[in-house]
Amino acid sequence: MSDKLLLVDDEPGLREAVQAYLSQSGFTVEVATNGQEGWDKLQQDIPDLVITDIMMPEVDGYQLLKQMREDPRLKAIPVVFLTARGMTSDRIQGYQARCDAYISKPFDPDELVAVVENLLARRSNATEGLEDGETPDIATLARQIQEIKELLTHKSAIPQKSDPVQIDLTPREESVLELVAQGLMNKEIASRLETSVRNVEKYVSRLFSKTGTNSRTELVRYALENGLTD
Incomplete structure (x- = not known):
């Protein structure tokens, strides 16, 4: 792609x-x-x-x-x-x-x-939640995964909006969103979907753009609030 x-x-x-x-x-x-x-x-x-x-x-x-x-x-x-x-x-x-x-x-x-x-x-x-010029490190990736897992653990406390935002996602974007919401990083998502990490990065970037979010944690919270993921 x-x-x-x-x-x-x-x-x-x-x-x-x-x-x-x-x-x-x-x-x-x-x-x-x-x-x-x-x-x-x-x-x-x-x-x-x-x-x-x-x-x-x-x-x-x-x-x-x-x-x-x-x-x-x-x-x-x-x-x-x-x-x-x-x-x-x-x-x-x-x-x-x-x-x-x-x-x-x-x-x-x-x-x-x-x-x-x-x-x-x-x-x-x-x-990947990094600043320009930075490279991914284990601590950064671990923090993102932990934040998402904490969200999922307490997702019942996240109220769904009565009038959720309707966003037109492609089937592939929906698949990537589901896997991000499971706390998987791009390499793991690429393996699951049998595609390249670069392609996954593009899909995550588009999800950020479509939802107006700037991090994976924000994306998952947004998805939970609007019923975009289980």
């Missing part, structure tokens, strides 16, 4: 060229011709990362980014600005708006791929 990217740009030639290059680099790329269409597609299918132009009609890149950061399901998705606005002041404004990377046109496609791969790798670390 390849990483899913959403590319938002109103320039047809550049949009098609970037889509083709990213696809050749192993990514699955959905495209939108403007910010409003990009927002609509985010409501239908949550990607692993968004690449967007800034200067677009109706909804520009800043507005799209603001909407994403205010939406619990989308706020953790990495966003790359790919824009002709290349002044230092423009870059500062972009980072102040909380974009994750800022690339000026014209650009080297290999640089874009490197930036995307780096952001996705950093996000994979986050799915």
Whole structure:
């Protein structure tokens, strides 16, 4: 399973060229011709990362980014600005708006791929509850498992919401969620589902995005409160 990217740009030639290059680099790329269409597609299918132009009609890149950061399901998705606005002041404004990377046109496609791969790798670390640059250690993994097991031990004390949130999960996401809720880590889940650890990381990351949670413990509590797991 390849990483899913959403590319938002109103320039047809550049949009098609970037889509083709990213696809050749192993990514699955959905495209939108403007910010409003990009927002609509985010409501239908949550990607692993968004690449967007800034200067677009109706909804520009800043507005799209603001909407994403205010939406619990989308706020953790990495966003790359790919824009002709290349002044230092423009870059500062972009980072102040909380974009994750800022690339000026014209650009080297290999640089874009490197930036995307780096952001996705950093996000994979986050799915294990780690800070950027940290590596998993036994104490961290043990703590996460213990927290989840304590939740399950006292799950009868966690009230289910009378009006639970309805979230559209794929069958594979449901399977991963059930195993996370059993206190299994990604390597164990990968073994159970006969897939790669990298694929499990992607599914856990999407579960974080869809539920607006930031750790495995939060995810399990959310699932219990909303009846997403037994």
